[in-house]
Amino acid sequence: MAFDPSSLRPLFPILSQQAYDHPLTYLDNAATTQKPLSVLDAIQHYYRHDNANVHRGAHCLSDRATNRFEQARNTVAHFINAPEQSHIIWTKGATEAINMVAFGLEHLLEEGDEILITSLEHHANLVPWQQLAFRTGARLRVLPLTSKGDWAPEFSRYFTDRTRIFAATQISNAIGTTTPLKIMLEHAKQQGAFTLVDGAQAVAHYPIDVRTLDCDFYAFSGHKMYGPTGIGVLYGKNHALEVLMPYQTGGEMVRHVSHHATEFNVLPYRLEAGTPNIEGVIGLAAACDFLSAQDRNALLAWEHTLAEHVYSRLHKEGDIEIYSPEKCATLVSLSVPNIHILDLNAYLDSQGVAVRAGSHCAHPLMAQLGVAGTLRASFACYNTMEEANRFCDVLLEAIDLLSDE
Amino acid sequence: MTDSLGQQKPVNIKAQLQACRSKEETFKALVTLSKTLPRLSAEEKIEDNKIKGCESAVWLITTETNGVRHFKADSDAKLMRGVLVAILSLVEGKTLTDIQQMDLKTELAELNLASYLTSSRSNGVLAICSQLQRT
Numbered sequence A: 001m002a003f004d005p006s007s008l009r010p011l012f013p014i015l016s017q018q019a020y021d022h023p024l025t026y027l028d029n030a031a032t033t034q035k036p037l038s039v040l041d042a043i044q045h046y047y048r049h050d051n052a053n054v055h056r057g058a059h060c061l062s063d064r065a066t067n068r069f070e071q072a073r074n075t076v077a078h079f080i081n082a083p084e085q086s087h088i089i090w091t092k093g094a095t096e097a098i099n100m101v102a103f104g105l106e107h108l109l110e111e112g113d114e115i116l117i118t119s120l121e122h123h124a125n126l127v128p129w130q131q132l133a134f135r136t137g138a139r140l141r142v143l144p145l146t147s148k149g150d151w152a153p154e155f156s157r158y159f160t161d162r163t164r165i166f167a168a169t170q171i172s173n174a175i176g177t178t179t180p181l182k183i184m185l186e187h188a189k190q191q192g193a194f195t196l197v198d199g200a201q202a203v204a205h206y207p208i209d210v211r212t213l214d215c216d217f218y219a220f221s222g223h224k225m226y227g228p229t230g231i232g233v234l235y236g237k238n239h240a241l242e243v244l245m246p247y248q249t250g251g252e253m254v255r256h257v258s259h260h261a262t263e264f265n266v267l268p269y270r271l272e273a274g275t276p277n278i279e280g281v282i283g284l285a286a287a288c289d290f291l292s293a294q295d296r297n298a299l300l301a302w303e304h305t306l307a308e309h310v311y312s313r314l315h316k317e318g319d320i321e322i323y324s325p326e327k328c329a330t331l332v333s334l335s336v337p338n339i340h341i342l343d344l345n346a347y348l349d350s351q352g353v354a355v356r357a358g359s360h361c362a363h364p365l366m367a368q369l370g371v372a373g374t375l376r377a378s379f380a381c382y383n384t385m386e387e388a389n390r391f392c393d394v395l396l397e398a399i400d401l402l403s404d405e
Numbered sequence B: 001m002t003d004s005l006g007q008q009k010p011v012n013i014k015a016q017l018q019a020c021r022s023k024e025e026t027f028k029a030l031v032t033l034s035k036t037l038p039r040l041s042a043e044e045k046i047e048d049n050k051i052k053g054c055e056s057a058v059w060l061i062t063t064e065t066n067g068v069r070h071f072k073a074d075s076d077a078k079l080m081r082g083v084l085v086a087i088l089s090l091v092e093g094k095t096l097t098d099i100q101q102m103d104l105k106t107e108l109a110e111l112n113l114a115s116y117l118t119s120s121r122s123n124g125v126l127a128i129c130s131q132l133q134r135t
C-alpha cells in the first residue's frame, strides 16, 4: 500500500494555512523543511523546565540541561550510525561544518597540493575550498560530473598523489542529482586524501550510515531535516577530527589556560568554543527521533513518487526543460525558454505555491547547464499528490499567461 | 521617435493597478502593462545601461531635452517590464528637480506594488528609483 502523508499533516500545523486566499502548497523543502510539533515542543520544554548553561555549574538545572544536551549527541550519533558520540561536533549548519574543516586542515596543506570537488557543489562546499586554495597555494580542481551524475572512467585522472582533500555533495541541491559517492570516495582514499561529504540535501531523505560511507567528515544542517535553524553537525572520524586545528577558540574548548599557554580540551569540546546552541541541539535530536520513528524507506519512496509524477507530467510539455533526473530524485528543477523564472515564481506565489527560483547558490553549475537559474519544486514527506498536481497545474497556467502569443 | 511609454496615460495605469484586489490580479495587470513597453535594441542593452541590484536584468536609458527627462527601459522579466511601465509613468517628462522631490517609494506603494514585489526584487525597484533621481 502506498504511503499516505495525511497522517503526518497534523504534525505540521504550519502547512494548513492560506496563502493569499489559496491553500498553502509548500514545495521549498530543499531550502528548509517545516518542523513537526515534537520539535517545537522539545524546544519549549527545554526553556520551560531545563534551561541552564551546559557543562558549567553543579546545580540541578545545569545537570539536567547538560544531560539532555549530551543525550542529543548520542541520538544524532545513532541517527547517522557514528561509532562514538565524541565524533559529533555541533555547528550552526553545514556551512560552518565545512568551514571548520577547511580552516582546520590548512596547516597540513602545501603549495601544489590539490583540493578536489565536483561541479555539482553548493557554494558552501566550493567557496571555503577555493579560499583555502588561495591561502595555501593549493590548486582547486573540479571533477566535471554531468547533471546526471554518472561516473566516467576518465574521472580517475582527477585523483592524483597530490590530492589532499576530496569534498563532494551527496545530492545536488540545485537539480537533485545523486553523485557517484562510493567510487569517488574509493579513488580519494587510494590517494590518501581527506574526504568530506556534504550531506545537507541527503539527511532528510536517506538513512545515513557514515560507517558504510567511510568518509572522514560528514556535514549537514538541522533545518533541512525537520529540525531548527542555527544547528548543524560535523561528523568526523577520530583521527580526522584530531588533526583539525580549532578555528575558534575561547571558553568551553579549553582544559587549562594561563596568560601564556592554553591546553585544549578533548573531542568533541575542543572544536566547540563558546556556549553552544542548546535549544538547537535539543530540537535537532527531536527531529532525529521524528524521522527514526517513521518508516524511512516508505517516506523516501513517497518523495520519489511525487518528484517522478511531476517529472512525467511536465516533461511531456514541449516548452519545459527539466534538469533533474527522471528517477530517484526528491525535487524537480526546470526552466522554460523565453519565460523568466521570476515571472513563473511570481504567479505560483500568487496562487499559494511556494517554490524557489534562482541559481540555488550554485553559479558554476548554472553556467554548466547554460541557464541563469531554475525553478525548483522540492518535496518532503508531508507533501501530497494533490500538491504535486497543483504545482503542475499552476505552472502550466503561468506558462500560458506569460507566453507571447 | 517612439514615445517611451507607448500609448498609456499615467492616470490609466494608476487606476488599473489600484483596482487590483489580489496578488493574482496585480500579476495579470502587470503582464498587460508589460506589453506596452517598447523593447530596447541589443545595442541599447549594454552593461553601462544596466542597473545593479536587480534580480532580473534591467536596463535604463535617460535623455534630457529642453530641461525635461525622458526614459527608456527594458528587462528580461515580463513583470519587471510591467513595473517599469508603472514607475516610468510617474517620472516621464518631468524635470530632474521635480523627480528628485518625489517620494517614489510611497507612490509605488499606492500603486499596489510594494506588497507585490518580493524583497529581493523590491531592492531592484529601489535601485531603479535611486537611478531615476540621479543627475
Ligand SMILES: Cc1ncc(COP(=O)(O)O)c(C=O)c1O
Pocket (backbone or CB within 6 Å): A030, A031, A092, A093, A094, A095, A096, A122, A124, A125, A169, A171, A172, A173, A198, A200, A201, A221
Ligand atoms: C548541498 C548543500 N550544501 C550546503 C548547504 C548549506 O547549508 P546551510 O546554509 O544550512 O549551512 C546547503 C543549503 O542550501 C545545501 O543545499
